[in-house]
Amino acid sequence: MTNGSVAFVLGGGGVRGAHQVGMVRALFERGIKPDLLIGTSAGSIQGALLASDPTIGVIDTMTEFWREFTERRVMKASARNLLDNALHLRPTLTSHEKLRTILADYLGEDTLFENLQVPYQACAASIERATARYFDSGPLIPAVMASCAVPGLWPPMEIGKEHYVDGGVVETVPVSRAVSYGATTIYVLRLRQREPRLAPPRWPWQLGSAVYEVSRRHHLGQVLNHRPDGVVMHVLPSGEETLDLDDGMRSSAKEDAATVRRRMEEGYRATNAYLDAVDQSRILPKAASATGLGALRVEDAGVGSGDGPVLTVVENAAPSSFVRTKLNRYFDLCDGDRDGRVGLADFTRLADRVTAAFGRPGSPDEGLLRAAYAGFWSRLTAAADRDAGAMLERESFTRALARLVGSDRAYSANVLPLVAAVMDSADADGNGILSPPEVGRLLRALGVADGDETTVIRRLDSNNDGVITLDELNEAFQDYFTSDDAGAVGNMIFG
Numbered sequence: 001m002t003n004g005s006v007a008f009v010l011g012g013g014g015v016r017g018a019h020q021v022g023m024v025r026a027l028f029e030r031g032i033k034p035d036l037l038i039g040t041s042a043g044s045i046q047g048a049l050l051a052s053d054p055t056i057g058v059i060d061t062m063t064e065f066w067r068e069f070t071e072r073r074v075m076k077a078s079a080r081n082l083l084d085n086a087l088h089l090r091p092t093l094t095s096h097e098k099l100r101t102i103l104a105d106y107l108g109e110d111t112l113f114e115n116l117q118v119p120y121q122a123c124a125a126s127i128e129r130a131t132a133r134y135f136d137s138g139p140l141i142p143a144v145m146a147s148c149a150v151p152g153l154w155p156p157m158e159i160g161k162e163h164y165v166d167g168g169v170v171e172t173v174p175v176s177r178a179v180s181y182g183a184t185t186i187y188v189l190r191l192r193q194r195e196p197r198l199a200p201p202r203w204p205w206q207l208g209s210a211v212y213e214v215s216r217r218h219h220l221g222q223v224l225n226h227r228p229d230g231v232v233m234h235v236l237p238s239g240e241e242t243l244d245l246d247d248g249m250r251s252s253a254k255e256d257a258a259t260v261r262r263r264m265e266e267g268y269r270a271t272n273a274y275l276d277a278v279d280q281s282r283i284l285p286k287a288a289s290a291t292g293l294g295a296l297r298v299e300d301a302g303v304g305s306g307d308g309p310v311l312t313v314v315e316n317a318a319p320s321s322f323v324r325t326k327l328n329r330y331f332d333l334c335d336g337d338r339d340g341r342v343g344l345a346d347f348t349r350l351a352d353r354v355t356a357a358f359g360r361p362g363s364p365d366e367g368l369l370r371a372a373y374a375g376f377w378s379r380l381t382a383a384a385d386r387d388a389g390a391m392l393e394r395e396s397f398t399r400a401l402a403r404l405v406g407s408d409r410a411y412s413a414n415v416l417p418l419v420a421a422v423m424d425s426a427d428a429d430g431n432g433i434l435s436p437p438e439v440g441r442l443l444r445a446l447g448v449a450d451g452d453e454t455t456v457i458r459r460l461d462s463n464n465d466g467v468i469t470l471d472e473l474n475e476a477f478q479d480y481f482t483s484d485d486a487g488a489v490g491n492m493i494f495g
Helices: 014-029 042-051 059-073 077-087 097-107 140-147 177-180 204-225 254-288 320-333 344-357 364-383 392-406 407-413 415-428 436-446 450-460 470-482
Strands: 004-009 038-040 118-128 131-135 157-159 162-166 185-189 234-235 296-300 311-315
Touching: 004 014, 014 042, 014 059, 014 185, 014 254, 014 470, 038 042, 038 177, 042 077, 042 097, 042 118, 059 077, 059 097, 059 254, 097 140, 097 185, 097 234, 118 140, 131 140, 140 157, 140 162, 177 185, 204 320, 254 407, 254 415, 311 364, 320 344, 320 392, 320 470, 344 364, 344 415, 344 436, 364 392, 364 415, 392 407, 392 470, 407 415, 407 470, 415 470, 436 450, 450 470
Parallel strands: 004 038, 004 185, 038 118, 185 234, 296 311
Antiparallel strands: 118 131, 118 162, 157 162
16 A cells, blocks of 8 residues: 555644544554654654554553543643642643653653664654754653643653753644655644634633644645655544544543543544545556445444445435535536436546546546446445436435435545545646646536636635645535535535
8 A cells, every 4th residue: 555664643632642543553454554653742652652562462552551541630630730830830730740650651661762663753842942853862751741741731841951842832743754754655643634623612721722723733734735746645534523522621530531432433433434535546447346336234324333335324314405405506417418317327427527627538547537436326326225227316316415425424434535536536746736727627627617716726725825635625525515604615616
């Protein structure tokens, strides 16, 4: 699946770092292992554990670490801590001694970077020099603690004559560091440009972190979209958007433990869905059947998956009238011969329109996109309880489509692979991003009028960096199929 040097870049997020346990599991189960590890903030903990034991067995260690981390309330401030820090005028909520103790238990008190099995670097922010420092030699635990020193929660970590705070302050995802050390394939763990969606803060202490997160994510998008030639980057989804969790200060230890388990499960599920989409885009041109999917086992979104191909749907999906109007518009787009029915041949013509827009009819890209559309058609007809060779009338089509996109989980399982294939077909130079001319040709193939394409391109480019990524394109598709926001950019992608 990968060539050259492979780097795992592990981002931060406090207790959300538990998602990385499931993400690492998904990667290791597919034989994807790192030649280089770079961690920042909570990701520095996972990076250190991985570098100590870069085998599938580390999953059990990481799972146990997070269980103890939660039970010991490492990131929770007690009344005694708050009072003591207030009396002594310390600018922190709690002590980092619990963190030091648990790190020593799992990493070894005297472990050095030189003792690790995989090259590893921990990113921290120097207060005195106002810049990033990448620790890669000497004592391991102080460096990890420096990388995790969340401002306000824990005191700055003093190493030598400098004081350090959370590495996420300066490098939320140290991708450029991995590139500078020769990585040609980079897996970014926990973070995705706009995942999960942020919610307005409910409590005063949540406001600062929410504002910081907005700034961090905007910067993240710009960092990820500027990559050197020859570097393949996979920004893995954490699955956080599927969870409705309260990480406030008042949650109980039992609630926190259940939350950590769910984070691990969703990290595993979301990363597997992403890797499935990547693998599908590479395998589909070789598919022997028209659908490329075989028999599908129906699974309601939110239910754990079993073995075999799965069709994830939302039973009794009830889209709003606005969304139903858009689903009907998509039916009209697919019904190329205007006979009031849509079949596999109509979906094949959609693929042909896209590949023709890029001057590559008859190329491998055309076969890939045809197979991706055929796979989506197989899911659509299965959701309609019909055979893949059937024709769907408008009502059956829109009802089945609503079942396929009725939740974030169902959308990711059913539509993301198709969006990835469309992106691959439009990405003529293979650099993982679309230039404005490439986006323009794609939009015209999807039905956007010539006079509207410039407006759509500008709105798609949410990071204002002059290119469109898979994340931005996928967000637009998801908006189209699910959003009630009339101003959402996705509502313009199909004309």
